[in-house]
Amino acid sequence: MGFTQESLAEAVGVEFSTVGRWERGVLTPQPWRRPRLARVLKVSLEELDDLLDPDVAGVPVSNSLQVAEHQTAPGKPDNGRFGQSGTAPVPGNELQEADVGKSPSPVKSSEPNRRIFLKTSGITAIGATLSTPPAVLQALEIVTSQDADTLDIAADCLEELVCHYSEKLPVAPPSEVYGDLLAVRKFADSLLVRSDSSTRRRADVIASTGWISNLLAVATSYMGNHGSSLVWCLDAERHGHNSGNRDIAAWATFTRATMAYYQGRTNSSAELSGTGQRIASPGTVVFAKLASHEMRSVAMVGDVRRMQEAKKRATAAIEGLQASTTRSGVFSIALSEDPPYTATSLLLLQRFEEAALATERVIETAYGADAGDHGGLSSNHSRTLLILGLARAGIGDVDGAVAAGRQALDGSVVWPTLVLARKLDQALMRTHRSLPEVVEYHELCRSLADSVTVGGNE
Incomplete structure (x- = not known):
């Protein structure tokens, strides 16, 4: 039994619809995807290149593909607050994989081999591996x-x-x-x-x-x-x-609230945060996280009074936590002088200097050399760096914003991280699109754009 499109997509780190387009010959894998695809298929990179592009064998991969930029419908303006439009912003240009269906006939002739390879030899070859129980x-x-x-x-x-x-x-x-x-x-x-x-x-x-x-x-x-x-x-x-165990249900509500937040569904996010606090046991990590999340959700709509109320609840909840509270992993909290998401809340209110200082404190205390990340840059650490980048961009520190943005993308890029990375990209491109470092960061974001779904739809 071979791979399905979805299981191959998961192994390679793309959407399953992308695999379908590879099979149909509509697209060909981009150069940066090929090493991972070759590892998954257990073939050499040269063998993969020959199978995908038999008529351009010996030509460097970067020259054997045509990269086309396709215009996408711009999102609503954010009016100064990221996510204000209610949808995850999308850059004006998306990097798409080469449309070989519109290429000259020599490249089109590779389509049967590519499809046969992906649908039979390659997929079947690794089917046994993936069908083996973990x-x-x-x-x-x-x-x-x-x-x-x-x-x-x-x-x-x-x-x-x-x-x-x-x-x-x-x-x-x-x-x-x-x-x-x-x-x-x-x-x-x-x-x-x-x-x-x-x-x-x-x-x-x-x-x-x-x-x-x-x-x-x-x-x-x-x-x-x-x-x-x-x-x-x-x-x-x-x-x-x-x-x-009420906390199991409360953490599930926290995940739903977080998804709603990154999708731009601010009211739903705030409502779910309140629901979760009613479910969670007082004095627990998840209660503190939900109160903190409510703080940033209401800040997104500019409700300063409710943000301050949520911050008080979050601060009180954190003060009640034990010193041995878990500080790493999914079910953890990053402890610093301020509740989690304080910097995000300040950023949403356009208090950029305060947001930058608050973020730097979080990075120092929660993600410093002593705290560690247990094997790499965590998704939470990456998002914190992007908040710092957005704050620095608001101040006008372009170099600092780009540096934070690039560091954030050094780890495994997941959907919420990409949402924030693209917000930083938009903020920089609005006012500094002529700077080389901004253009380079923009290209990096575009190259990652098709690896994770953004905007809430599967």
Whole structure:
């Protein structure tokens, strides 16, 4: 059994519709995508180039493609606040992959080979690899197969795996984590089917299943698959209620509120933040995060009074947290002098210098050398850098804005990160489009534009 378009897209890090266009010969993979595609297909880069462009073998990849820029409908003006229009802004020009259907006949003649390669030899070759159960699932099945207390052992394993993937997801490409999480989630379901309601530790497995659904919700939102993320959020809420763990449901609501925020649905984001605070247990990380998120949501619409009220609640909630509170991973909070998202709220009110100072404090305390990111630049760290870039752009510090923007894109670029990166790109291009460093950052953003869905649609 070979890859589907969707599973190949996840492995390569593109939308499944892009794979379909590759197969139909409408597009050809861009040069920067080919190394990863070659690794996934387990062929050399030279073999991949020959199969995709047989008539230009020996010609450098950068010269064998024609890159066309296509004009897209501009979004509404943001009137000084990013996201003000209610939709995620889109740059005026999008970098599209080469339209070989309009190329001269020598390039068109490669279409049958390309389609055959992607649909049969390449996809089938890796189908066996992807159809093999992930190593984590094989491990779970082995350690729980011959013990009478299977549920007890499995419950311990699932709790540890929740912690493991909570740390891994912010720093790894979400498509690499998604497969493992899905396999573990199916395994947890099978345990619940095999056990009755009186089985010891069943409630623990239900809770872990809810936490895994929360992680799947975050992973799919990072990939821009918002419909899937919503389903996983609802599933996490259900398991949270069934297990009696309110925080599982509250984190699911936080993910929904965050998605709404980056989609530009400000009112929904604020309402979900309030709903989540009513669900969450007081004195918990998720309660503090929801209060902080409400602060930036209402700041987006310029409601200063409500922003200050939310900030007071967030500050009080953070002061009540224990010193041992988790500061890394999906279910964590970055502690500094100000509640999370204070800098974003100031930025939305166009208080740029204050926003820059607040962001620098967060970076120093939460993401400094001592804090660490457990293996790479986390998605939260990347977004914080982009907020700093937007603040510096507002001040007029172009070099600082570009430097922060480029550093933010050094890690794994996920959907919320790309939304902010493009906002910074727009801010810089409005007033400094003639500067080489701004043009270079603009090109970088365009090159990443088709890797993640922006705007909330699958």
